[in-house]
Amino acid sequence: MGALLTRWRTWLWVLPAVALLLVFVYYPIVDNLRLSFFSWNAFSPEPRFVGLDNYAEAFADPVFWRALLNNTAYAVVSLVFQAGLSLVLAALLEELVGKRMRGLLRTLYFIPAAMSITVAGVLFSFLYNPRYGLVNAALDAVGLGHLGRAWLGEESSAIWSVIAMSQWQSIGYTAVLFVVAIQRIPREYYEAARVDGSGAVRTFFSITVPMVREMTTLIVILTISGAFLVFNEVMVMTAGGPDNSSQVLGTWLYRKAFFEDDMGYAAGVATVIFVITFAIAALQLAVSRRRRYDT
Amino acid sequence: MTKPRWTALSLVTVLVATAGCGGGSGTAPAATADLSAPKEKAGTLTMVTKFADPEYAPYFEKVVAAYEAANPKVDVKLEQVGDQPYKDKIRVLSASRDLPDIYFSWAGDFANKFVRAGLAADLTDVIGPGTPWGSTFAPAALKAFEYGGKNYGMPINLDGKYMVYNKTVLDKAGVTPPVSFEELLSACDKLKAAGVQPIAFGNQYGWAAIHYITQLNAYGVPGRTLETDYNPATGAFTDPGYVTALKQFKDLVTRCGTKDANGLSHETAQAQFLAGKAGMHYVETVEFDVFTKAKPAIEWSFFRLPAPSAAAGDKAALTGAPDGFLVNAQSKNAALAVDFLKFMTTKENAAALTKDNGWLSPVKGSATADNSYPQLTDALADIDKAASFAIWLDTVTHAEVASAYLSGVEGMLSGSRTPEQVMEGVRAAAAKAKKEVG
Numbered sequence: 001m002g003a004l005l006t007r008w009r010t011w012l013w014v015l016p017a018v019a020l021l022l023v024f025v026y027y028p029i030v031d032n033l034r035l036s037f038f039s040w041n042a043f044s045p046e047p048r049f050v051g052l053d054n055y056a057e058a059f060a061d062p063v064f065w066r067a068l069l070n071n072t073a074y075a076v077v078s079l080v081f082q083a084g085l086s087l088v089l090a091a092l093l094e095e096l097v098g099k100r101m102r103g104l105l106r107t108l109y110f111i112p113a114a115m116s117i118t119v120a121g122v123l124f125s126f127l128y129n130p131r132y133g134l135v136n137a138a139l140d141a142v143g144l145g146h147l148g149r150a151w152l153g154e155e156s157s158a159i160w161s162v163i164a165m166s167q168w169q170s171i172g173y174t175a176v177l178f179v180v181a182i183q184r185i186p187r188e189y190y191e192a193a194r195v196d197g198s199g200a201v202r203t204f205f206s207i208t209v210p211m212v213r214e215m216t217t218l219i220v221i222l223t224i225s226g227a228f229l230v231f232n233e234v235m236v237m238t239a240g241g242p243d244n245s246s247q248v249l250g251t252w253l254y255r256k257a258f259f260e261d262d263m264g265y266a267a268g269v270a271t272v273i274f275v276i277t278f279a280i281a282a283l284q285l286a287v288s289r290r291r292r293y294d295t
Numbered sequence: 296m297t298k299p300r301w302t303a304l305s306l307v308t309v310l311v312a313t314a315g316c317g318g319g320s321g322t323a324p325a326a327t328a329d330l331s332a333p334k335e336k337a338g339t340l341t342m343v344t345k346f347a348d349p350e351y352a353p354y355f356e357k358v359v360a361a362y363e364a365a366n367p368k369v370d371v372k373l374e375q376v377g378d379q380p381y382k383d384k385i386r387v388l389s390a391s392r393d394l395p396d397i398y399f400s401w402a403g404d405f406a407n408k409f410v411r412a413g414l415a416a417d418l419t420d421v422i423g424p425g426t427p428w429g430s431t432f433a434p435a436a437l438k439a440f441e442y443g444g445k446n447y448g449m450p451i452n453l454d455g456k457y458m459v460y461n462k463t464v465l466d467k468a469g470v471t472p473p474v475s476f477e478e479l480l481s482a483c484d485k486l487k488a489a490g491v492q493p494i495a496f497g498n499q500y501g502w503a504a505i506h507y508i509t510q511l512n513a514y515g516v517p518g519r520t521l522e523t524d525y526n527p528a529t530g531a532f533t534d535p536g537y538v539t540a541l542k543q544f545k546d547l548v549t550r551c552g553t554k555d556a557n558g559l560s561h562e563t564a565q566a567q568f569l570a571g572k573a574g575m576h577y578v579e580t581v582e583f584d585v586f587t588k589a590k591p592a593i594e595w596s597f598f599r600l601p602a603p604s605a606a607a608g609d610k611a612a613l614t615g616a617p618d619g620f621l622v623n624a625q626s627k628n629a630a631l632a633v634d635f636l637k638f639m640t641t642k643e644n645a646a647a648l649t650k651d652n653g654w655l656s657p658v659k660g661s662a663t664a665d666n667s668y669p670q671l672t673d674a675l676a677d678i679d680k681a682a683s684f685a686i687w688l689d690t691v692t693h694a695e696v697a698s699a700y701l702s703g704v705e706g707m708l709s710g711s712r713t714p715e716q717v718m719e720g721v722r723a724a725a726a727k728a729k730k731e732v733g
Contacts, residue, residue: 129559153498261386
C-alpha cells in the first residue's frame with residue numbers, strides 16, 4: 001500500500017513537468033509533422049492534403065540545398081574555430097600566460113559571448129559596410145584595398161562574413177569551457193612530461209588533448225547542432241540575401257512561412273531541421289553512453 | 296546539456312504550429328459585417344497598426360484618446376508594432392482567426408488575401424465612390440483597396456515615389472532635371488564626370504530595387520497586361536516589357552548607382568545624399584520630412600522617375616500607393632469600427648496627420664500651407680495628376696512572385712542572373728501562385 005502511494009506521489013510530482021513537455025515540446029513536433037503534409041497558409045480556409053509534395057518541392061529547390069550547404073559550412077568552420085582553435089587558445093592561456101594576465105585575457109575573450117547576438121549582428125553590419133566600414137578601411141590601410149568589397153552584399157562573401165562574426169562571438173565562450181577542462185587535469189602529468197623532456201607542442205597533443213576529450217565531445221555536439229539552428233545573426237545581417245545566397249534552414253523556413261505564406265513547405269523544413277538535430281542528439285547520447293561503459 | 300537545443304527546436308516548431316492553429320476551420324466565411332450606424336456608441340474596439348515608430352505612433356494615440364473622450368462608453372485598445380513584426384503578427388492572427396476589429400494593410404495582393412479569406416468587411420456601402428464618406432477621399436486612393444469592384448479598405452495616407460535631387464549638386468555639375476529616362480542616364484554620366492555619385496542607392500533588403508522595377512514595369516508593359524499578371528489567378532509574365540524594364544534598371548544602376556548597392560542599406564544611401572555626396576535619391580513622399588529637417592539644410596526638389604522614350608505602358612502612372620486599414624469581417628463591432636475610422640479621417644484629423652507625421656492624407660483638401668511645406672503640396676498636386684498608382688511590386692503581386700522578384704533582382708545586381716533568368720524565376724513563381732489560388 002505504501003509503495004503504491006509512493007508511486008502515485010512520484011507521478012504527481014512529475015506530472016506538471018510532463019504536461020508542460022507534452023504541450024510545448026512534443027505536441028508542436030508531432031503537429032508540425034502533420035502540417036508538413038498539407039498545403040496551407042495563414043489565409044487558406046482549409047488546408048489541402050498534399051502528401052509528401054512539400055518535401056519533394058523542398059528537395060527539388062536549389063535554395064533549400066543552398067541553405068543546407070550553408071548550415072554545413074557553418075558547422076565545419078565552427079568546428080575548426082570553436083573546437084580546434086579555442087582549445088589551442090585555452091592551452092596557451094593556461095600554460096604560457098602569467099596568472100594576472102590570464103584573468104584579464106579570459107574576460108576579454110568571454111565578453112563577445114555575453115553580448116546579444118542581435119547587437120553583435122548590427123555591430124558587424126557597420127564593420128562590413130562597404131563605404132564606412134572598418135574592415136575595408138583596415139584593408140586599405142595595409143595596402144590590401146583591392147580585397148575590399150561589399151561583404152554582406154556579394155553572393156560570394158555574405159554567408160562567410162556572417163560565419164566569421166559568429167566565430168568571433170563564440171570562440172571565447174568555448175575557450176573558457178576548455179580552460180575549465182584543462183584546470184581539471186592533474187598537474188603531475190605536466191610535471192612528468194616536463195621531466196621527460198617533452199616540449200610544449202608534444203605536451204599539448206599527448207596530455208591536454210586526450211585529457212579534455214569529454215569536453216571536446218560536448219563542444220563538438222553543441223557546435224554542430226547550434227550550426228543547424230542558426231537564425232538570428234543571418235536574419236539581422238543579410239536576411240538570407242543577396243539572392244538567397246546566405247539562406248540557412250532557419251531563415252528559409254521563416255521566409256517561406258511568413259513572407260511567402262507557404263506554411264506547409266515551412267513545416268517540412270522544420271521537420272528536416274528536427275531530423276538533423278535529433279540525429280545529432282542521438283549521436284551525443286550514444287557516444288556519452290559508450291564512454292560511460294568504457295570508464 | 297541538450298536543453299538549449301530542445302528549446303530552440305520547440306521554438307521553431309511552435310512558431311509554425313501556432314500559425315496553423317485554427318487554419319482548418321472550414322471554408323471562407325462571407326464578409327458580411329453589419330455596418331449600419333451603431334445605435335449607441337459603446338463597447339471595446341481593438342486595433343493593430345504597424346506604426347510603432349516613435350515619430351508616427353503618437354498621432355494614432357492622440358486620435359484614439361480624442362475618440363474616447365468624445366465617446367466615453369467606447370474603449371479603443373490600440374496596439375502598434377513595427378513594420379516587419381507586423382507582417383508576422385497579422386499572419387498569426389489571421390491563421391488563428393483572431394484578428395482585431397481594425398487592422399493595417401498595404402494595398403495590392405497583401406490586402407486581397409484578407410478579402411479572399413473572408414477576413415475583410417465589404418465597405419462599399421459606406422466608403423464606395425459616391426457615398427458621403429467616400430467622396431471625401433482622392434478616388435485613386437480608394438481604388439487601391441478595391442477588389443472585384445468592391446471597396447474593402449480605408450486609405451490612411453498617400454505615398455508616391457519620387458527622385459529627390461540636391462539642387463546645389465546638380466547645378467555644380469551643370470545638370471538640369473531630366474525629362475526622359477535616356478536624359479537621366481546622360482545626367483548620371485555628367486555627375487560622375489564631376490566626381491559625384493549620381494544616385495544614392497542602397498538595396499540591402501531588396502525592396503529599394505523593386506520600387507524602380509515597379510515604375511519601369513508600369514512604363515514598359517501595357518496596363519491591362521499588368522493587371523492580368525499581377526492577379527495571382529491569371530499571372531503569366533510573358534510580356535517582353537518585363538525583361539526590358541529589368542534591362543533598363545540594370546543600365547540605371549551601372550551608370551547612376553554603385554556595384555556595392557546590395558551591401559548598403561537605404562538609410563546609408565540616404566545619409567550619403569544628405570551629406571551632399573550624391574546628386575539624387577529615389578524616395579517615398581513619407582520620407583520627405585527627412586530632407587526638410589536636414590542639418591545642414593539642403594536645397595532640394597523632386598521629379599518623377601522619367602519614362603523611357605519608347606514606353607509601351609502608361610507614362611502617367613506613378614509608383615506608390617496608400618496604406619490603409621481594413622475592418623474585420625467577423626467583428627461584432629464593425630459598425631463602431633467604421634465610425635472610428637470616419638472620425639480618424641475627418642478633415643481636421645487628416646490635417647493633423649500631415650502636420651504631425653509629415654504624411655500626405657488621401658482626404659481632399661487636408662494639406663494646406665499651414666500644415667505642410669512646398670515640396671509636400673507639390674507632391675500632392677502631382678499625385679492628383681497621376682492616372683493611376685503603380686502599387687509596389689512586392690505588395691501588389693502574390694507573395695511567391697514578390698519573393699522571386701526580390702531575390703532575382705538582387706542576383707541581377709550582383710551579376711549572377713540575367714534579366715531573362717530573373718523573369719524565368721518570376722514565371723515559375725507565378726505558376727505556383729496560380730495553382731495555389733486555383
